[in-house]
Amino acid sequence: MAGTSAGKTAGKAYIVGVGTTKFEKPETRDWQFWDMAREAGAGALEDAGVPYGLVEQAPVGYCYQASTAAQRAVYELGLTGIPVYNVNNNCATGSTALMMARQFVASGLNDCVLALGFEKMKRGSLGGGAGSSDDFATSPVARHYGIMAARHGFEMSPPTAQIFGNAAREHMERYGTTPEQFAAVGEKNHRHSAANPQAQFQDVYSLDEILGSRTVHEPLTKLQCSPTSDGSAAAVVASERFVAEHGLADRAVEIAGQAMTTDTEESFASGSCIDVVGKPMSRAAAERVYEESGLGIEDVDVIELHDCFSVNELLTYEALGMCPEGGSGKLVADGATTYGGRWVVNPSGGLISKGHPLGATGIAQCAELVRQLRGEADVRQVDGARVGLAHNIGLGGAAVVTMLRRG
Template sequence: MKSYIVGVGMTRFEKPEGRDWQYWDMVKEAGGAALADAGVAYEDVQQVPVGYCFQASTAGQRAVYELGLTGVPVYNVNNNCATGSTALMMARQFVEGGAGDCVLALGFEKMKRGALGSGADAGSDFATSPVARHYGIMAARHGFETSPPTAQIFGDAAREHMEKYGTTEAQLAAVGAKNHRHSAGNPYAQFQDAYTVDEILASKTVHRPLTKLQCSPTSDGAAAAVVVSERFVEERGLGDRAVEIVAQSMTTDTRESFASGSCIDVVGQSMSRAAARQVYEKAGLGIDDVDVIELHDCFSVNELLTYEALGMCEEGESGKLVASGATTYGGRWVVNPSGGLISKGHPLGATGIAQLAELTWQLRGEAAARQVPGARTGLAHNIGLGGAAVVTLVRRA
């Protein structure tokens, strides 16, 4: 059975505490926009998976009640930074499994200012953190410093890549420069200022070699997607709005993630590679068939690692790929036309769904100033430490 996205919506992603609103206000705005985009009412919705990391249990219900009180099942989803795509995957599975013809996937986050710690639910006791094994690998090879743990583990992965493949700081900064430039055309982005590579390099160092403008910020925001069956599309005449979810896969950590002792594997490159391979096999398509990509650039290095995981270049060649212009307008692919996590923002529970909102607009030709010409096929990649990697391939129906 096929599944389709027929409506999407999101709030602007904003600095935490920048607006006087609650998480249910965010969900009302994003969810209402998605329902209006699809031309359906909340009363048509049969299942509601809701993703978030920092609010209390059943916050999903509290948020969704702003859209309606119909008694439908609401599922609270938490999968670290892959939470949004996990909620979307549940929505697809409900539709394809026959549990509903119309499902609303939601993701939101209301965060605190400052750097994210070791994980959404790490707690103060590092020894019992869900990501203790991951940081233990990092500490064994690189030690443990005072900079934010997530910046450390990705920064250490960047240093390993530089040492092994000759990747340069300028190539890492080129990712940040590209994504900040892209976000200048996105009214939903937290940041809309463009920077040169030199300005990226000159910004404050968070954990060498990563500077502030190569790191995703903490953010408030929400995103939503209406996922429906082929029957629903036909009955409601939604073919002109529909974007097909061609294939989707989630992978979690395997022995490979930890066996090498490398932060490159610990932060998820091997998970991402496996998820991408499964999606290509299911779809009968490959990366060369993709036009536009939204991927998880929580730090600039993760965009480079993901190029390799998705098969966009050979291992170790990702720095050269971004420097060549192959991943921006006029190149082979446009990667993160939204500005990505680095510049659009990263409210954990919303991120994965916001990626699909951007791809939906791109494939419909509705992305205005950031439109990728002729885009017909898109790919989303969302990852969370602890770990989960979700890859989704979509195309215009």
């Protein structure tokens, strides 16, 4: 399929260990990025029961630190001289690092790779994207915002909220989606996060409270928008041979399929913010993963997806094939994406409530799924979960979809 990459790898790859820090409001804790990376990385190695000396390579994701910050972070785990890669792919950075780790292993190049992501951010809303220039004419996402401006103009609200908020307005005009249906995403994910001790927010809000919070860019209110966050996540990815030799079968979760898609002409041709924010990328990546894994959305039990804004969760339902086009508002309103429904989506609280440290987000999504598939998610546990799907997207653009399977 044009515009996608699934690595076309020959062997299997497994996640055998995961580690995450608590996601926190920036400047809450007196720590440096290497402190959080050490905590998450050491946690993943301990979870796997693997010493750092067996790690052969380390792709490391972040957006807001200087070049070679990856080395500074990994050096906290050991000075073994392994190759360390600095990865930046906007909000899809973490999943990009994980995909690199999977490709290194499944290709037969390595048996054990550490994927690590971290972010130490500043308070306040994101601008035009991670590391973007204040001059939108030279910003990497200038083309995306130009499409938005041609149809909706450009206002004073945060640019990322504008482009997703305008996608929400288009969805309302096209399908009759209501503000209450967007707010239902925020209500659900805040409710889920109350059971996650590592979430940035653990408060439960009513639908009326979600709707009544400060408007960021209509129809999106503050409690429907992901915050800036500090935090880190890590995963140890291993080959089938490594799993067998080290007796890790009881810890191993297979990466059954994985694909990345970037923008195609479809992203821009319609002039719609729905396409510009990545729905075509997400759909293409999901289709490739279903093909590679032999699993479909009907086989999935639990999903962690990129709810940077409530509207993106609804767009992603449609991109993943969970409902017909335009049917996502009804899907969430009917309770199909929470406990007791057809799928449990964002049991961690998602980006809206768990938090969104850009470099860590994609790996943290998979860490939650690994814990779910192992039956280790405590009160968040989705009964009988055997298959999980992660979706991580960044403007600019990149969409990564990962299918995980346990036994």
